[in-house]
Amino acid sequence: MTDIETRTTHWNGRYRGNAPESLSWFEAAPEISLSLIQRAVGPSWSVLDVGGGASRLPDALLDAGHDDITVLDLSGEALSRSRARLGARADKVNWIVGDVTTWEPARKYDLWHDRAVFHFLTERADREAYAATMCKAMKRGGTAIIMTFAEDGPEKCSGLPVRRYSSDDLTREITSLLHGNLGVGETGRFTHVTPTGGEQRFQYCVFHCMNPSEG
């Protein structure tokens, strides 16, 4: 199996075997993501949720009047869960099954949102591939919001090892991967409470893209 097939099997298994509400990363209302997104872009701007899984972010964005929403995830199982939950409203969202390290975007987006995906990329080559996708997918002047486990967050997520980041680590890593073609905006920390009551410290950083691949 390739690394991507292994990843896909792992994540499909997680979503197939468990109710989304029982998974450690579940949040009933994605309040921090929504607030950061709404501070960055208006409802007519395009939003790409990278590794969106079965998150309720598309529901919240639709409720807030957004009409150009795309969710990318390597797990078709996860996206099926969201589609079923949204019912007829699912047709208002673009669903893409793909791995962020190899996905070839067919268009560009105003906003890149990643909650708890980048931290799984423990190999530099995968992080470079993630950044290459980011470059292809983002409009010049667009915004990227990246949320990872913080330096004092868990060492694993979903049984997989993660790379943890402080604010400086995350801004340094993303800036280096994007060769400085972005500006650093707001950074902050928050605590996610899991469905079983555990606390997970997260770090987030907002980046403003100066994408050289778009004229």
Ligand SMILES: C[S@@+](CC[C@H](N)C(=O)[O-])C[C@H]1O[C@@H](n2cnc3c(N)ncnc32)[C@H](O)[C@@H]1O
């Ligand atoms: C911890 S979950 C977070 C899901 C969602 N962002 C949320 O906040 O509820 C990580 C998600 O990333 C997806 N994922 C993991 N590696 C990925 C990759 N390389 N490309 C695309 N999706 C990936 C998984 O299938 C899973 O849905």
